[in-house]
Amino acid sequence: MEPAVKIPRSVIIGIVLAIVLDTVIQISWKMAVEGVSAKCSLVDTALIAIRNPYFYLAMTAFVAQLFNWLRVLAEADLSFAQPFTALSYITVLGISTYSLHERITPTRLIGVALIFAGVYFISRTSHNTSTQPICTTGDGTSRG
Amino acid sequence: MAQAVVSLKIFGVMLVFVAMFVESFAQLCLKVGASGGPAVFSPPYRAFAQKSGFLDSSISWKILGVTLYVLEVFLWTSVLHLLDVSVAFPMGSLCFVGVALLCRIFLGEAVGRVRWLGVLCIIAGTVFMAL
Numbered sequence: 002m003e004p005a006v007k008i009p010r011s012v013i014i015g016i017v018l019a020i021v022l023d024t025v026i027q028i029s030w031k032m033a034v035e036g037v038s039a040k041c042s043l044v045d046t047a048l049i050a051i052r053n054p055y056f057y058l059a060m061t062a063f064v065a066q067l068f069n070w071l072r073v074l075a076e077a078d079l080s081f082a083q084p085f086t087a088l089s090y091i092t093v094l095g096i097s098t099y100s101l102h103e104r105i106t107p108t109r110l111i112g113v114a115l116i117f118a119g120v121y122f123i124s125r126t127s128h129n130t131s132t133q134p135i136c137t138t139g140d141g142t143s144r145g
Numbered sequence: 146m147a148q149a150v151v152s153l154k155i156f157g158v159m160l161v162f163v164a165m166f167v168e169s170f171a172q173l174c175l176k177v178g179a180s181g182g183p184a185v186f187s188p189p190y191r192a193f194a195q196k197s198g199f200l201d202s203s204i205s206w207k208i209l210g211v212t213l214y215v216l217e218v219f220l221w222t223s224v225l226h227l228l229d230v231s232v233a234f235p236m237g238s239l240c241f242v243g244v245a246l247l248c249r250i251f252l253g254e255a256v257g258r259v260r261w262l263g264v265l266c267i268i269a270g271t272v273f274m275a276l
Contacts (some may be wrong), residue, residue: 119266
């Protein structure tokens with residue numbers, strides 16, 4: 002196991018925000034296209050969705066996510082930060098289970114546990130490892 | 146009729162791979178954009194990107210990333226028309242593999258055993274969640 006490196010607070014906040022926004026996007030997107038028949042064409046689905054207020058919530062969260070994500074990626078490896086977004090699968094599952102009064106099955110719990118384990122392993126790796134040009138631009142010194 | 150359904154499913158699976166390929170590249174572009182441009186690339190790719198005027202600025206990469214992302218949303222919506230969510234959802238986690246590979250190849254990020262183990266756990270998790 003590689004030594005644990007302290008992850009900057011701004012990266013942690015950014016990743017948490019990314020998970021929250023991802024959850025908002027997925028749930029509101031789902032609600033925007035809810036009731037649209039699976040047989041509808043892509044164009045019909047889009048036309049129905051844009052009349053739904055949830056569609057605009059999804060779009061707003063999408064834009065916010067873009068700016069947040071660019072901020073996270075400025076400080077952290079993509080291969081470090083991106084796997085954390087898998088935690089939004091769990092939040093979405095939690096919310097849909099709660100709102101649809103579904104039962105939590107043992108297989109789903111195993112799935113949740115595996116995702117937590119995966120994210121834990123990722124969090125034990127160093128958050129910023131990408132190669133940086135050495136003495137070409139002079140901005141490689143801030144690393145560490 | 147049954148044959149048509151099967152070939153639609155195969156098309157759907159192929160579309161998943163295309164969508165995940167596009168999403169992985171979208172993420173890569175956003176990372177390059179966020180890191181201030183092609184300086185973040187591993188040497189051979191860095192030289193290539195810096196030679197091209199368009200690819201030498203970070204805003205180009207951000208625009209490219211967003212464009213690919215929008216394309217991915219359309220591809221993924223099409224996938225969900227063809228495949229059951231229980232099949233599409235775990236296959237969607239292939240983008241974690243794609244991103245890890247691209248980051249290692251193009252950006253020289255340290256994607257070691259622990260990081261791969263994490264990715265594998267996440268994929269296995271999505272399979273169980275979809276069961």
